[in-house]
Amino acid sequence: MADGVHAALVETYGVPEDDRFQIIDQRGPSEIIYNPTYLGIHRTDGIVIVHVVANNWRETSQKQSFYRAVVDKLVADPVVRREDVQIVISPNDKPDWSFGNGLAPYVTEGADR
Helix, strand or coil: CHHHHHHHHHHHHCCCCCCCCCCCCCCCHHHCCCCCCHHHCCCCCCCEEEEEEEECCCCHHHHHHHHHHHHHHHHHCCCCCHHHEEEEEEEECHHHCCCECCECCCCCCCCCC
16 A cells, blocks of 8 residues: 555655655554445445645645545555545645754745745
8 A cells, every 4th residue: 555655646746756754554443433425435444544744735636636546556456445545635835844854855045934
């Protein structure tokens, strides 16, 4: 699953191949509370929730391409039902990122935001 999500980010978001930071948190069915028919989509206990923290400078069409790419990849390997893949993007801005050393690499000099 991690490989499929990362490949979708690289293909649709233009994320550099080596920009990969992921947390995998597997839960038992009793630890996930979900509506099995919300919005007319029939989910099972095989539900997969993908949460992406990403910059807020991408267009809606690019986000939709990402959603489709993730689902297509997870349907193929490791064989997840399309209906069981839920994706949420938590947007942020350039000053919200530090990859180490206490630095904000996306912030330009003199930026006050």
